[in-house]
Amino acid sequence: MKLFTVGPTEPHPVAFATSAERLPYFRTGEFSDLVLGLERDYLSLMRAPQGSRAVFLTCSGTGAMESSIAALFGPTDRVLVFVSGAFGQRIVEICQSRAIPHDVIHIPAGRSVSAADLPAAKAGDYAGVLLTSHETSTGVLHDTKLVGAFAHSIGAVMVSDGISTFLADPYPMDEFEIDVAITSSHKALGLHPGMAFVCLSPLALAKVATGSAGPQPYYLDLRRHLTDGLRGQSPWTPAIAALLQMRLQLDRIAAAGLYGEIARSQGLARHLRAGLEGLPLEITTMDLSNCLTPLRMAGPQSAGDLYAYLMQHHDIAIQPTGGPHAQTHFRIGHIGNLTLQDNDELIAGLRAFFGMTDSNSERVDASV
Ligand SMILES: *Cc1c(COP(=O)(O)O)cnc(C)c1O
Secondary structure, three states, rough: OEEOOOOOOOOOOOHOOOOOOOOOOOOHHHHHHHHHHHHHHHHHHHHOOOOOOOEEOOOHHHHHHHHHHHOOOOOOOOOEEEEEEHHHHHHHHHHOOOOOOOOEEEEEOOOOOOOHOOOOOOOOOOOEEEHHHHOOOOOEEOOHHHHHHHHOOOOEEEEOOOOOOOOOEEEOHHHHHHEEEEOOOOOOOOOOOOEEEEEEOHHHHHHHHOOOOOOOOOOOOOHHHHOOOOOOOOOOOOHHHHHHHHHHHHHHHHHHHHHHHHHHHHHHHHHHHHHOOOOOEOOOOOOOOOOOOEEEEEEOOOOHHHHHHHHHHEEEEOEEEOOHHOEEEEEEOOOOOOOHHOOOOHHHHHHHHOOOOOOOOOOOOOOO
8 A cells, every 4th residue: 555644654665674673672782882883863853952962752753742842841831832733732732631731823724824823922921932834734834944043032942843844844943943853764765654753952951950840740750861862772661673763764864865865755755746637626725834734625526535536546645634524625645665656556556536537547447
């Protein structure tokens, strides 16, 4: 099956390379060296400012969100959260669950946060500003740089959920003024689920060290991970296979160049969007990421039927949208190990579903 989903994504071959291997034991100097090398190279890929640290957590992206928010903020702080969909709401729920006082700014669907959305705040009003840089549920790519500069203008720590924009769009921590960047193994990296990554700038590290956080989660205690990470270790057994895959993937990206990787997603996104021409589908978002294309059924057909049709007849999985829009909306991913040929197969499947036949191609039976 081909995955046009946004996570887990179509896995990259490096994800299989480790499957046939016996995994190394991890409480060794050799394994510590592997982790220290990963931290160094990952920070450089993220364009993290000098003095930053990265930790590798054994969990999905949500675990890294909870771990970092818990380590940074507590009941005596106040944070500002920008919400434009389900993943922004997840940040709010994490704050609620940890009794972290928070103000919410709702950004209307379809567009990025803009200068007019920023509140009149002064230094000290907020300990942190939290943004879902790409809201995967609606496909809106937010102006992280604008929010990062705002956060720093009021002395707040800038926390960015970059899980679905990292490697799909430019996401430089230094230029965007991000203090905490959260990513995971199974989105654009195209690796198996199992690990999430947190990069912390010196400002974020200082807040974690001296901050006012409440009680920490035991398993995902970021401070313990930071301390043990100094010697390339983790408090608990890590997802060893995922770390080995990460090593191979970082080497591959270093060879191809970070911007080569981003350009690949961009090329896939442009090619697919051009291929939708003439189909009864509407792109629902103005400020798009290269990560995915959010679509609405403009005709009477149901998105659920389209999903089932592509699965059954083309062995393709698109990304369904949950909630009240399940029958009208869906998404097509452009991250993970996809090619233009895969796009062509999906476009052919869409055309067949909508009963559109191409004069220069074989007739497809649209009645099924
Ligand atoms: C995928 C994703 C997450 C994390 O989801 P998990 O299921 O925990 O991996 C968080 N934020 C965004 C924006 C995402 O796309």
